[in-house]
Amino acid sequence: MPDVPSSTPPPVNRRQFLRDGTRLAAMTGLGALLGLAATRTSTARGYVWQIDPARCVYCGNCATACVLKPSAVKCVQSYPICGYCDLCTGYFVPEPNGLNTGAENQVCPTAAIERVFIEDPYYEYNIDEDLCIGCAKCVEGCTRFGNGSFYLQVRHDRCLNCNECSIARVCAGDAFRRVPLTDPYVIKTTAHE
Amino acid sequence: MRLLRRIIALVLVAAWWSSGVSAWAELRFPPPEFETDYVMGGVTTPPPRALPFEYVDVAVLVGALGLGVWLVHRRRSRRGLVALSLFSLLYFGFYRQGCICAIGAPQNVAYGLFQPGYTIPLTALAFFVIPLVFALFAGRTFCAAVCPHGALQDLVLVKPVKVPLWLEQGLGTLPYIFLGAGILFAATGAGFVICRYDPFVPLFRLTGSLFILSLGGLFVVTSMFVGRPYCRFLCPYGALLRLSSLVSRWRVRITPDYCTQCRLCEHSCPFGAIREPVAPPAHPSALAPDRRRLGRWLAALPVLILAGGWLGSWLSVPASRLHPSVALVEQYLDPTKPEPVPGAPTPEIRALGRAELEAPELVTTAAAVRRQFTKGGWWFGGWVGLVIGARLISLSLRSTRKDFEPDRGACYACGRCYLACPNERVRRGLISPAEAAGLNANRPAATTTAPNRS
Known part of the structure; x- marks a missing residue:
């Protein structure tokens, strides 16, 4: 590097020239990358993670694999397809002692399902989302023996929309999908299976 | 009625056990017709964060970067940079919970370019490009005060230990290797390893697996004594910023005008980024x-x-x-998996x-x-x-330099060295020129200097 007195305007030395050239090349490269990536980007809408209830195998990974504890996945209840059964297989363990709200009779480990009497013999079942951990135990009972009105959904008020959903990575049924931001839930209107 | 439903349920249980898989297209229990005036609830669908808010994030990024450049190059204020990094830590860290984040963005770009069917979110693309463009012109202002990871490590640094040069140089290759690995796994669709092993994001979320939380704790404890361990020895995006910063248009200068070689700034950098003057060789044969x-x-x-x-x-x-x-x-x-039971899938x-x-x-x-x-x-x-x-x-490579200068690539533009310079103190009016002249009397190294943290 030549010795340049600071009073005279410095001529462009070799290092400066290389630096400017590299910066220009880097800007061009970034521009090209941006252009290429812009062809692969969507301008209007984003995508979010969601569970396809038809593929869910109620393995329980949603409760444990999410980066959030408790999970962003919770059980939802589709009332129009619920049978309002007295013996709800999503609510009661197999062969319950009695059809009451006793903890030993409930399948839900956190007592997140509320059982409300409507009229004989119908009971309404509501999910308390603050308590639900997304373990899918009720989903299994309801889908196997009932109408399948309990199913898991990613709740977008909690989901952080990770680059790589850590539940999707371990999902046993390959049920996780990226769905458009404008239509972020897969709501059941009929029973699956 | 109640008994009938129970019997149906029992029959169904029996049917399931015998058939193995149940396949019922229609509802097993037809929804009841209520005699009371019961009103059926609907499924709640809380919406995801709306897209305009993502653009707010990009605007905050650009604003913070612009403010950072002004604080580093014009205002030369360490205090301002600390305030800005506190804001970034709160906004990008604890409010946005480390997502969206520039560190993982190279993976989104690689994944988007190599995996058809994935569209790169516009915000991820912006978070990838904008800090790099700023680094090409004004150095690592993103690291200085905008990145929540850097801010967290910088703010907890209490007693910096000097990392030996050989270790610094050896570990310094890790970010590039991690970047390569991140891009390899993203491009092949195997996953986003940079995000998966990010030690700080679980701290911002205040939740996560035990392994990653302990890793985060380890990094925080380490960064109390080693300046920015993640930034220096692991951060893959930092590797890109370092390369960009090497050719930056404006560089961080310790002194506002000229260097008097007083060596007072020598130990002010906790990241080992200040380079001593190197005299040209006495004879070309050397x-x-x-x-x-x-x-x-x-x-x-x-x-x-x-x-x-x-x-x-x-x-x-x-x-x-x-x-x-x-x-x-x-x-x-x-081959070692157990034999399937006949009849059962x-x-x-x-x-x-x-x-x-x-x-x-x-x-x-x-x-x-x-x-x-x-x-x-x-x-x-x-x-x-x-x-x-x-x-x-x-x-x-041998480079000669006359003054104490921060290394272009390694400098995080944190501004700690500014106030170590007596000329800067004169410029700020903190000391008189006469006092500065006393300090400038070419002292031997490290007699009165203490790491300056404003």
Whole structure:
């Protein structure tokens, strides 16, 4: 590097020239990358993670694999397809002692399902989302023996929309999908299976 | 009625146990017709964060970067930078919970470019490009005060320990290797490893697995004594910023006007980024051994790249196991797996059925992924060879400098060194020029200097 007195305007030395050239090349490269990536980007809408209830195998990974504890996945209840059964297989363990709200009779480990009497013999079942951990135990009972009105959904008020959903990575049924931001839930209107 | 429903349920249970799989298209229990005036509830669907808010994030990023550049280059205020990094820590860290984040953005770009069907979110693209453009012009202002990871490590730094040069140089290659690995796994669709092993994001979320939370705790404790360990020795985006910053238009200067060689700033940098003046060699012949060494490393560079590539291609088998399809096929084809019970579907078959896949189709997919990994392994290995070779070459380069200057690439623009300079103190009116002249009397190193943290 030549010795340049600071009073005279410095001529462009070799290092400066290389630096400017590299910066220009880097800007061009970034521009090209941006252009290429812009062809692969969507301008209007984003995508979010969601569970396809038809593929869910109620393995329980949603409760444990999410980066959030408790999970962003919770059980939802589709009332129009619920049978309002007295013996709800999503609510009661197999062969319950009695059809009451006793903890030993409930399948839900956190007592997140509320059982409300409507009229004989119908009971309404509501999910308390603050308590639900997304373990899918009720989903299994309801889908196997009932109408399948309990199913898991990613709740977008909690989901952080990770680059790589850590539940999707371990999902046993390959049920996780990226769905458009404008239509972020897969709501059941009929029973699956 | 109640008894009837119970009987139906029991029959169904029996039917399920006998058939193995139940397949009922219509509702088993028709929804009741209520006699009371019961009103049925609906499914609540809380909406995701609306798209305009993502653009707010980009606007905050640009605003913070602009403010950072002003604070670093014009205002020269460490205090302002601390305030800005506190804001970034709160906004990008604890409010946005580390997502969206520039550190993982190279993976989004790689994934988007190599995996058809994935669209890169516009915000991820913006978070990838904008800090790099700023670094090309004004150095690592993103690291200084905008990145929440850097802010957290910088704010907890209490007693910096000097990292030995050999360790610094050796560990300094890790970010480039991690970047290469992140891009390899993203491009092949195996996952986002940079995000998966990010130690700070779980701290921002105040939740996570025990492993990653302990890793985060370890990094926070380390950063109390070693300046920015993640930024210096791991951050893959920092590697890109370092390269960009090497050719930046404006550089961080310790002194506002001229350096008096007082050595007061020498120990003010906790990241070992301040370089001492190096006199040109007394005689050109003294350069000969350096030149020979440089020539040797330059000649060795292609060999290193090729050897790295060859070794990298061997990594394809273990590395491809991170891809979910390959992992599933390996389990499926595992010769030691237990014999399936006749009549009962195995878990893999059920999983394949649910995924609407056939085993041969999956095996084909996995084989294609492994071929991609072989190709990617060559690239990755070659990249590692290039990184090591380039590091050896840069160590053999001799540069002369007259003043105490921050290294262009290594400087995080944190502003700690500014107030160590007596000329800066005069400029700020903190001391008189006469006092500065007393300090400037070319002292021996490290007698009165203490690391300056405003």
